[in-house]
Amino acid sequence: MVQIKNQLISSTPYSHGQNNQKLYVTVHETDNNTRGAGAQNHADLQSNGNARDAAWHWQVDDKIAVKSFDHSFSLWAAGDGSGNGNMNSIHVEICVNADSNYKKACENAAELVKKIMNDEGISASNVVQHNRWGGKHCPRKMHDGNAGVTWSQFKNMIGDASGNTGGGSGGGSTSWTKVTGNWTGQTLGNGEYGEPVKQLQTKLSNNNPPFYPNKGANNNGIDSYFGDNTEDAVRRFQSYYGLDVDGLAGTQVYNQLNGSNGSSGSSGGSSSDVKWVGTDDKGKRLEAIASTVNYYDSQRWSNPTGQFHKGQGWIIDNLYRVNGSLQYRVQNSNGDLYYTTARKDLVKVVG
Numbered sequence: 001m002v003q004i005k006n007q008l009i010s011s012t013p014y015s016h017g018q019n020n021q022k023l024y025v026t027v028h029e030t031d032n033n034t035r036g037a038g039a040q041n042h043a044d045l046q047s048n049g050n051a052r053d054a055a056w057h058w059q060v061d062d063k064i065a066v067k068s069f070d071h072s073f074s075l076w077a078a079g080d081g082s083g084n085g086n087m088n089s090i091h092v093e094i095c096v097n098a099d100s101n102y103k104k105a106c107e108n109a110a111e112l113v114k115k116i117m118n119d120e121g122i123s124a125s126n127v128v129q130h131n132r133w134g135g136k137h138c139p140r141k142m143h144d145g146n147a148g149v150t151w152s153q154f155k156n157m158i159g160d161a162s163g164n165t166g167g168g169s170g171g172g173s174t175s176w177t178k179v180t181g182n183w184t185g186q187t188l189g190n191g192e193y194g195e196p197v198k199q200l201q202t203k204l205s206n207n208n209p210p211f212y213p214n215k216g217a218n219n220n221g222i223d224s225y226f227g228d229n230t231e232d233a234v235r236r237f238q239s240y241y242g243l244d245v246d247g248l249a250g251t252q253v254y255n256q257l258n259g260s261n262g263s264s265g266s267s268g269g270s271s272s273d274v275k276w277v278g279t280d281d282k283g284k285r286l287e288a289i290a291s292t293v294n295y296y297d298s299q300r301w302s303n304p305t306g307q308f309h310k311g312q313g314w315i316i317d318n319l320y321r322v323n324g325s326l327q328y329r330v331q332n333s334n335g336d337l338y339y340t341t342a343r344k345d346l347v348k349v350v351g
């Protein structure tokens with residue numbers, strides 16, 4: 001078991017009080033590559049009155065896990081206002097300092113998360129990435145999946161049995177369920193095989209950017225079998241586009257793969273399903289990084305009101321999920337409000 005140390009802080013301005021219902025564990029990374037910026041260093045930062053407007057319960061590196069706050073605190077860590085992320089989640093920061101072994105830090109984090117799950121009665125399905133609560137790219141390395149530990153590998157470490165048999169990558173006892181026909185948005189999941197799965201895998205691989213089931217493998221893993229690799233690709237795809245990250249390929253994934261890049265309005269004039277998400281980036285500038293990005297005068301994805309050109313942008317006011325995809329509300333210099341995509345390949349937050 002990873003060494004655990006308590007360095008508890010009794011109060012902080014960065015909390016919504018002490019009524020945390022402890023429904024979730026949220027995993028973060030510090031994004032701080034500085035040598036020496038490990039768990040003890042981050043715990044000290046919090047003890048000394050963190051200059052950032054944020055707080056978290058735990059920090060863990062390749063050697064030690066340090067607890068800063070009792071789990072009863074509802075800490076400002078998720079960027080979702082008074083949503084479940086801030087109010088009812090326990091927050092764990094994985095340190096990514098250059099002199100820490102990232103893989104070992106993730107293993108320690110998994111041990112710590114399992115302990116928290118046990119202590120508080122939280123199920124593996126409620127262990128989530130910070131990204132779940134908004135558009136923030138966190139935990140960055142795990143989310144990108146190219147630093148040695150992917151999110152699905154982390155979920156395996158904590159014993160998430162929501163996928164298939166045992167969750168292990170080598171377990172060969174999966175019994176496959178055959179699915180037929182074409183994939184038209186019906187939900188596909190781990191343990192299924194057949195033509196619809198192949199169509200899903202092909203679309204994921206042909207997406208820009210591609211999300212290969214198994215990059216470098218024969219045909220990049222397009223094999224008609226929805227196993228752990230394909231589930232991981234679906235999760236990465238969902239996370240990238242701000243969809244609900246559940247590893248299942250259903251309507252949301254289908255629509256996103258079929259080019260609803262915020263311009264083609266397949267949902268016509270029907271009313272939009274809008275959920276408030278909230279953002280820490282209010283007041284920052286949102287800038288187009290694609291050559292053109294549509295904006296709208298209401299919360300919809302069809303009939304754009306106008307377009308930003310590359311480098312143009314307005315000020316972020318709020319963040320919503322509209323028909324399953326993240327959408328910023330932005331304000332121009334006249335104070336008028338408009339809506340535009342939060343896709344990271346189309347826009348970026350500046351400042």
Ligand SMILES: [Zn+2]
Nearest residue numbers: 028029130138
């Ligand atoms: Zn985070």
